[in-house]
Amino acid sequence: MKVYGDKKVWFVTGSQHLYGPALLKEVADNSAKIASGLTASENVAAEVVAKGVVTTPEEILDICQAANSDKNCVGLILWMHTFSPAKMWISGLSALNKPYMHLHTQFGAQLPWGEINMHYMNLNQSAHGDREFGYIGTRLRQERKVVVGHWERETVQVQIDNWIRAAMGWNEAQNLRVARFGDNMRQVAVTEGDKVSAQIQFGYEVHAYGLGDLAKECDAVSDADIAAQLELYKADYEIDAAVFDDAHQLEMLQNEARLELGMERFMEKRGCMAFTNCFENLTGLSGLPGLATQRLMAKGYGYGGEGDWKTSAMNRIVKVMSKGRTGGTSFMEDYTYNFAATDQVLGAHMLEICPSIASGKPKVVVEPHTIGIKKDIARLLFTGASGPALNISTIDMGTRFRIIVNEVETVEPPAELPHLPVAKALWEPKPSLEVAGAAWIHAGGAHHSVYTQGITTDQVADFAEMAGVEMVVIDEDTNIRAFKQELRHNAVFYHLNQGI
Numbered sequence: 012m013k014v015y016g017d018k019k020v021w022f023v024t025g026s027q028h029l030y031g032p033a034l035l036k037e038v039a040d041n042s043a044k045i046a047s048g049l050t051a052s053e054n055v056a057a058e059v060v061a062k063g064v065v066t067t068p069e070e071i072l073d074i075c076q077a078a079n080s081d082k083n084c085v086g087l088i089l090w091m092h093t094f095s096p097a098k099m100w101i102s103g104l105s106a107l108n109k110p111y112m113h114l115h116t117q118f119g120a121q122l123p124w125g126e127i128n129m130h131y132m133n134l135n136q137s138a139h140g141d142r143e144f145g146y147i148g149t150r151l152r153q154e155r156k157v158v159v160g161h162w163e164r165e166t167v168q169v170q171i172d173n174w175i176r177a178a179m180g181w182n183e184a185q186n187l188r189v190a191r192f193g194d195n196m197r198q199v200a201v202t203e204g205d206k207v208s209a210q211i212q213f214g215y216e217v218h219a220y221g222l223g224d225l226a227k228e229c230d231a232v233s234d235a236d237i238a239a240q241l242e243l244y245k246a247d248y249e250i251d252a253a254v255f256d257d258a259h260q261l262e263m264l265q266n267e268a269r270l271e272l273g274m275e276r277f278m279e280k281r282g283c284m285a286f287t288n289c290f291e292n293l294t295g296l297s298g299l300p301g302l303a304t305q306r307l308m309a310k311g312y313g314y315g316g317e318g319d320w321k322t323s324a325m326n327r328i329v330k331v332m333s334k335g336r337t338g339g340t341s342f343m344e345d346y347t348y349n350f351a352a353t354d355q356v357l358g359a360h361m362l363e364i365c366p367s368i369a370s371g372k373p374k375v376v377v378e379p380h381t382i383g384i385k386k387d388i389a390r391l392l393f394t395g396a397s398g399p400a401l402n403i404s405t406i407d408m409g410t411r412f413r414i415i416v417n418e419v420e421t422v423e424p425p426a427e428l429p430h431l432p433v434a435k436a437l438w439e440p441k442p443s444l445e446v447a448g449a450a451w452i453h454a455g456g457a458h459h460s461v462y463t464q465g466i467t468t469d470q471v472a473d474f475a476e477m478a479g480v481e482m483v484v485i486d487e488d489t490n491i492r493a494f495k496q497e498l499r500h501n502a503v504f505y506h507l508n509q510g511i
Contacts, residue, residue, distance in 0.1 A: 014335035022046040025095030041118040054168035071103035086178035091140035097147035154476040177473035180332040185214035190283040193292025195318035202319040204407035226295035229273025240268035249374040271303035285313030285327040290383030301362035301390035308365035333465025339367025343462035354444035364434035369393035378432035395436025402460040417485040
């Protein structure tokens, strides 16, 4: 079973009727072998289903409309085994509302020099058949991924998988519901936004729910369920015996179990896979969820603090895109700086960092929470694993959305932080904090982000193209002059692209 279960990618091959039934049968057989080969590859995370050969405008339109209506089809891989006159594709591609990748490959890798004849040449025409097809995609001004190389090559399969994962994220966005428990943190600008525009652009729905309704669900959690949950905590984390021996600490741990189970049951009933809350809106609840939120994120739920529904949605989308891969994804905040030989950022939040990014086994502690509601709250402590990572911020520009990506290198802290009662990660932004910080601010990036070690910049770019939104990257090659000019050019392009 592939990691994405019933979700599939359709493999559709273009040709034309002029070649006759015998050659078209070879085209169909080769296409089926490529699809099954990609499915069998460990490099590809979803099933690739051969959907046959299309040779007429009617067949092309039919397959595109069928893909539109199939809930398990997340996208199409299109390949021209032979020449396929591209005017045949206009109606189908114009009607298609699923993302597609253009795979520029051929069935055999190396030419059989001593055997090549005109039958072979007629059969293996992707070298120019794909160029004809590529023209019509460009003429239609369609964003799509183009992958070039032999389909059995690992680097090609990895590119295909990256695109498939972006398509899975896009599919998730089309079906995602975000639950808002409480409102946006008062007077904060960047976490606000137009929820209707977001639904039009990305597909996900954002719904507000009363805290009283959530409190009823949490209060209904049984003592037996709480006790069973504590056994899970013992198995998953380090917990000092003193936490269980101390009546107050035990009560705080039980409180997190109640909140976790209550929130999860509430969201399951409403089909929500992402949520927000805010320490300024907790009426009826027994506190701001700490361990509860961390565990829900580890289960795959998206989260955004202080009502940040855009980050919550993107958190869930990235978790879907990285499914089955090494490297976690978390809600994150740029908290404080270390100006040293190499400038660094210490990322953290009041409570809610996902243990999927941890370098070791997290530890449960009960410590005071000092902002908003002031009380002891159980939470997980850990340090983020070293290695490459991304910080991703989705912001509302008023007339459109922008996705900002900063590539970073996560490192081990140079010393212990014995008095810091929250999970954290220390990273060095590329190309430097001096440039990255300025670029992030020029782009309008939020103080909240989706921090991930599970996907790549190219995958975010594929997702942004599917969504039709601007994306800017801050990486090793960024310089401020060019970056500001890119922002200006993008402003013109996206303004004109929306029409009058």
